[in-house]
Amino acid sequence: xxxxxxxxxxxxxxxxxxxxxxxxxxxxxxxxxxxxxxxxxxxxxxxxxxxxxxxxxxxxxxxxxxxxxxxxxxxxxxxxxxxxxxxxxxxxxxxxxxxxxxxxxxxxxxxxxxxxxxxxxxxxxxxxxxxxxxxxxxxxxxxxxxxxxxxxxxxxxxxxxxxxxxxxxxxxxxxxxxxxxxxxxxxxxxxxxxxxxxxxxxxxxxxxxxxxxxxxxxxxxxxxxxxxxxxxxxxxxxxxxxxxxxxxxxxxxxxxxxxxxxxxxxxxxxxxxxxxxxxxxxxxxxxxxxxx
Numbered sequence: 001x002x003x004x005x006x007x008x009x010x011x012x013x014x015x016x017x018x019x020x021x022x023x024x025x026x027x028x029x030x031x032x033x034x035x036x037x038x039x040x041x042x043x044x045x046x047x048x049x050x051x052x053x054x055x056x057x058x059x060x061x062x063x064x065x066x067x068x069x070x071x072x073x074x075x076x077x078x079x080x081x082x083x084x085x086x087x088x089x090x091x092x093x094x095x096x097x098x099x100x101x102x103x104x105x106x107x108x109x110x111x112x113x114x115x116x117x118x119x120x121x122x123x124x125x126x127x128x129x130x131x132x133x134x135x136x137x138x139x140x141x142x143x144x145x146x147x148x149x150x151x152x153x154x155x156x157x158x159x160x161x162x163x164x165x166x167x168x169x170x171x172x173x174x175x176x177x178x179x180x181x182x183x184x185x186x187x188x189x190x191x192x193x194x195x196x197x198x199x200x201x202x203x204x205x206x207x208x209x210x211x212x213x214x215x216x217x218x219x220x221x222x223x224x225x226x227x228x229x230x231x232x233x234x235x236x237x238x239x240x241x242x243x244x245x246x247x248x249x250x251x252x253x254x255x256x257x258x259x260x261x262x263x264x265x266x267x268x269x270x271x272x273x274x275x276x277x278x279x280x281x282x283x284x285x286x287x288x289x290x291x292x
Contacts, residue, residue, distance in 0.1 A: 022050050025057050030064070036077070036265060037068055044142060052176035052205065067174045077265045079128045081254035087125035090115045091245030095133055096147070098232040098241070104180055105133040105144045108234075108243075112152025119163045126167060130175055132257055135264070143180035145227065149236045150187045161197055168201040179206065181227065185213045185237050213238075 023046045033041055041064070049067075053059035071077075081088075088094060090113040096106040107129060116122060133144045171179060187195075199207060213220040215238050224238055233239025262268040 019047065019050070019055065022055050022057055023047055026050060026060055026064075029057060029061050036071070039265070040068070040071065048142065048177040052172075063173065063176070070170075070174050074127070076127050076131050077261060078267065079124060079131070080258050081128070081251060084121060084125040084128055085251060085254075087116055087121055088250065089247050091247065091250075093126055093129055094245055094250055095129060095136065098229075099138070100145045100180075100227045101229065102180070102227075103138045103141050105136050105141075107133050107144060107146050109146060109148045110151065111148070112150060112154070119166075122163065123166055123170070127170060130171070130178070131261070132254070134175075134178065135257060135261060143178055145180050146182040147237055148182065148184050150185065150191065151236060153188060153191065164194075164198050165201050168198070168206070172203055172206050179209055182210050183213050183224065183227075183237070184210065186215055187212065 023043055026046050026049070027041070027043075030041065046060075046064070049060045049064045050057070053063055091108075091110065092113040092115065093107065093109050096108050098106060100106060114122075130144075137144065184191075202210070211223060213224055215221065221238060224233065228237075228239065230239045232241055234241050234243035236243050259268075
């Protein structure tokens with residue numbers, strides 16, 4: 001008789017090799033890259049886009065090319081804090097001074113503290129902070145966590161549906177696999193109507209990452225504690241720490257990070273002309289070798 005040997009480690013290795021081949025295939029399909037496109041399309045980046053499209057190279061390529069076009073137009077790496085500092089005055093969105101148990105950067109969102117009316121600037125502010133969260137990810141960590149506090153939230157401070165849809169589209173389409181989990185902490189009952197609309201904008205992967213947490217629900221409390229040390233977690237999210245947002249101090253941090261961003265993208269070397277010198281990803285159907 002022959003005893004069947006466990007193939008789990010072999011299977012894991014086989015899947016890893018398959019994924020590596022997919023990365024190589026996607027990289028080849030994009031053609032020669034240059035400038036910021038080349039810098040953006042690291043192997044880790046390609047893996048995120050492949051993961052987001054279930055390792056389908058054609059779909060991943062289309063998604064990535066759309067992101068490259070968006071980045072060449074929107075230029076998120078060129079946004080600087082002074083441009084959107086007014087959006088941060090109330091601390092409605094900011095990077096926390098603690099990480100989750102996996103070492104992920106944490107963004108805290110408090111929609112009840114909305115202080116402006118420009119939807120474009122609000123989204124620009126969020127994009128800036130997503131880029132900043134990525135900038136501050138520990139080595140080897142690709143994802144961030146969101147904590148959303150609904151204190152003070154009401155229909156009057158409600159995010160317009162268009163803004164919510166645009167935000168979801170940017171997060172899903174241009175920052176795939178960057179979000180590990182989003183905790184919606186103690187949302188009011190009136191939020192349910194808003195959520196019924198917003199959830200239709202979410203793809204299945206993103207939808208599964210959204211967790212509703214209620215302080216009187218034992219499972220909710222245990223879920224939060226599985227992600228966060230309660231000593232670091234603010235009381236607003238069921239922890240023991242004090243949540244403080246100092247706009248002047250945060251602005252100083254962002255000024256330092258803006259310098260890091262400029263160095264990272266080569267903008268400290270007078271390369272401030274967008275994607276100058278690098279072609280934009282083609283529209284679907286164009287020859288792949290024209291991508292750069």
